[in-house]
Amino acid sequence: MTTLSVVMITKNQEWNIARLIESVLAETATLDTKEIILVDSASTDETVERASRYPIRIVRLHTDQRLTAAAGRYTGYRYTQGNFVLFLDGDMELYPGWIDKALPIIQNNPDIGVIVGHRIDLPKDAGEQDKPPLSQADSDSVTEIDHGGGAALYRRSVMEQVGTFNPYIYSDEEPELCIRIRHAGYRACRLEHTIVYHYTDPPEETSTLLLRRGRNLYIGYGQNIRFHLGTDILWPYIRERGFGCLPGLVLVTGLMVVAHALVTHKWVYVQRLFVLTLAAVLGDAYRRGNVQETFYSIIQRGIMLEGTIRGFLLPPMNPDQYPCHVDVVQWVP
Structure with missing residues (x-):
């Protein structure tokens, strides 16, 4: 059985796709069993073409159905089988060391249904020189929270129990799923360590x-x-x-x-x-x-x-x- 599935969702994000994929490949390199898939929502730029240069799985959603971020997550979930599923948005970059810390925690605590981390927001045009130094304050401590965002690691068995993302929902699908997870008796937690750089509008x-x-x-x-x-x-x-x-x-x-x-x-x-x-x-x-x-x-x-x-x-x-x-x-x- 595959340990970790990484699902990346994109829509016209050629400007960041290489940075995202390379960060995922680097941070999962030591895992024996993993699968990495990109679900693209009918991009009209070169997102898919650039992603195809890397050894990952790629599926592209048709335009004859509702295209949402939740639909991308839903599709990625259906096309993977890992015990744990890490979802990432196309405007992100995986932070060094987060998977190494988070995966053992969720593996060893069966009551945790989802675990997230801190996020560093940066302008879309930010480069390596714009990133803050890697934090020395990040720790292995875990805090119970209500819900997380687009970057989160889920336990597949819990998603099978409560249901996955609703693909028809245009937004707020992550908190809604976290509420269902908590309602079923599982915990949503935050590892006090940065999970992603997030390149976004002010x-x-x-x-x-x-x-x-x-x-x-x-x-x-x-x-x-x-x-x-x-x-x-x-x-x-x-x-x-x-x-x-x-x-x-x-x-x-x-x-x-x-x-x-x-x-x-x-x-x-x-x-x-x-x-x-x-x-x-x-x-x-x-x-x-x-x-x-x-x-x-x-x-x-x-x-x-x-x-x-x-x-x-x-x-x-x-x-x-x-x-x-x-x-x-x-x-x-």
Whole structure:
């Protein structure tokens, strides 16, 4: 039986694919049994062509099905058989030493369903000279957490029990799976060691929010809520990931107050609501010490609310019915 499967997912990431693959090959070189697969979501650049230069397996998803990051993970899971599955995004680079530390920990602790690590965010155009020195503070200690992100090592037997990624979900598929894992009695943990370099857009800029919105990366909140209606996962998910719910409640309350004023011609409650809202905004700005951060937060919550509504309105689909149409580009033993 294969010990480790590494699943890399990509979409038009020719700019980083060599760096990602080379880091994976280097960090798994000492493993006796492993398999490395790249699942590409119909890239239109040279991602697949560049990846084909390396001794890895490559499958490319067809465009006649919904293409999401979750679909890439789902497909990679189906096309591998390792006892443990490491998922990585196409804009990442595996950090030296993480696998050597994390794999024995999850192997020796059967109650751990998934283990992650710290992430170092860097600009997309960062080079070797831009990386911080390798940390001497990284340790073997493990902290229990609620959920992780795109770089994570899962126990296959646990995924077989609780289900793998929902391929139809546009975003937030990793936390949703972690909630299911914890609900089944397993732990989600973080090794206090960096797992990846993550090459990404500046996270605290409005332009990044709009780019993410354009890629449907806020729809998953609503999709997950609707998918889990009537299940035991619904309230844990809303409690931990319902970022759009509170803004939605505030919006509904405001609309009700305005509607009441229009009917009764009494605007005192509208005035009070305005004063309370203004006080909340000013209080948040004072707490943060930065007005710009407050307005960024308001825009972010608004976009999350809009995405939650859009996602909730999408009809839920059965993950087991995902067609998983692929071309096998390259298959190495």
